[in-house]
Amino acid sequence: MSFFGNLSKKAVEKVYDLASKVEGGNDYLISATNTVNTLVKGTDPRVYLKHGNIIQFISRTSGRSIQIVLSRTNQLICNAIGGTGSQYTNACWVVISNQNGHYYFHNNNNFLGIQYGQVVIIPSSINQYPPREAEFRVHDVLGSAHAIYLESVRTPGYFIGFNWNGEPCQQIKIETREKFAQFEIHPISRWSNTQPELINTRADTFDPSAPPSYWEATNELNNQTRTDHRSN
Template sequence: MSFFGSLSKKAVEKVYDLASKVEGGRDYLTSATNTVNTLVKGSDPRVHLKHGNVIQLFSRSSGRTIQIVMSKTNQLICNAIGGTGSYYSNACWMVIPTQNDRYYFHNNYNYLAIKYGQIVIIPLSMHQYPPPEAEFRVQDVLGSAHAIYLESVRTPGCFIGFNWDGEPCNEIKIETREKFAQLEIHLIADGSGGIQPELINTRVETFDTSAPPSYWEATNGLNNQSTT
C-alpha cells in the first residue's frame, strides 16, 4: 500500500482542524503537507505560482476555468465555465505571493475572494492594497501531482469550489474537501520573462485587461463552441 493509501482521511482532517486552533498551525501544516506531497509525487503543483505570472485556474469538477463575468445587475461575478488559453482574458489571473504558501489572484485588479462565506470578486484600483478576503492558502491535494485547494486565510475552512455546472458551491465551508474544490494551474504567461509558455504566431500571448464579458455572452460563446 502506498504512503497516501495508508493515510486515514479522517485523521488528516482532524490534525488539520487541531492545527487551525494554534497560531500559525495551519500554515505550518500546509507547508509540511505540500513538501511531503512534492517529495512523494516528484512534482510541485505550485511551481507556476510566481510573482507576476499569469495563470488560469482549471476546475476539476466543471472541466473548465474560473472566469469573471458581468451579472444581469452589472456586478462582477465568477463561475467555472471559462475557456482555456490567453484568448479568454477574463479567465486569466495574475499571481501575487505573500508568505507561507499564501497568494492573491487578480484579473485587472479584480480580486478572487471569499467574503461572508461566498465566492466573490472584489474590484480595486491599481494603487489599493489587496483585500484580506482575497488572500488564499494554497494546499496540495494529497496524492496528486497537479491538483491544489485554495483556502481562505480570512475564513479558515472555506475553499474555492464549483459544482459540475460551473456555478459556485453553496457549501464552501466543508470538512471533507471533495473534487469540486480541486483546481489545477495552467500557465499562460511567465512574469519573469524566462520562458515562453504559450506561443501563437511565434509570439508570446500577453495578458489582455479588457472588460469581462457579460454572463450571457460568455455562456453563449461556450454553447456555440460545443455545437460546432
C-alpha cells in the same frame, strides 16, 4: 538528513492521516503536505505560483477555467465555464505572493475572494492593498501531482469551489476531500526580470480588457459545445 528532511515523524503521520480530509487554517501542516506530496509524486503543483506569473485555474468538476463575467445587474461575478489560453483574458489571473506564503489572484485588479461564505469578485485598484478577503492558503491535493485547493485565510475552512455546471458552490466550508474544490493550474506566462515571458504556445499577449457578460459567455460556451457535438 532523512528522506523527509526537516519534517518530524509526527508531521508525516499527520499528513497521511489527512489523506481523506482537508484541515484548514494550519500553515505548518499545509507545508508538510506539500513537502511529502512533492517527494512522493516528484512534482510540485505550486511551481507556477510565483509572484507576477499569469495563470488559469481549471476546475476539476466543470473541466473549465475560472473566469470573471458581468451579471445582469452589471456586477462582476465568476464562474468556472471559461476557456483555456491567454485569448480568454477574463480567465487569466495574476499571482501575488506575500511573506506568509499566502497568495492573491487578480484580473485587472479584480480579486478572487470569499466574503460571507460565498465565492466573489472584489474590485480594487492599483493603489490599494489587496483585500483581506482575497488572501488564500494553497493546499496540495494529497496524492495528486497537479491539483490544489484554495482556502480563505480570512475565514479558515472555506474553500473556492464550483459545481459541475461551473456555478459557485453554495456550501464551501469543507473538511473532507471534495472534487468541487480542486483545481489544476494552467500557466500563461511567468515573470522574468521586468517582462512577462509567455510559456503558453497558443498565447500572444495578455489583454486585461473588460469581461463579457455572463449570458454572452454562457451562450458562447453552449454554441461551442453544440459545434463540437456536430463535428463528432
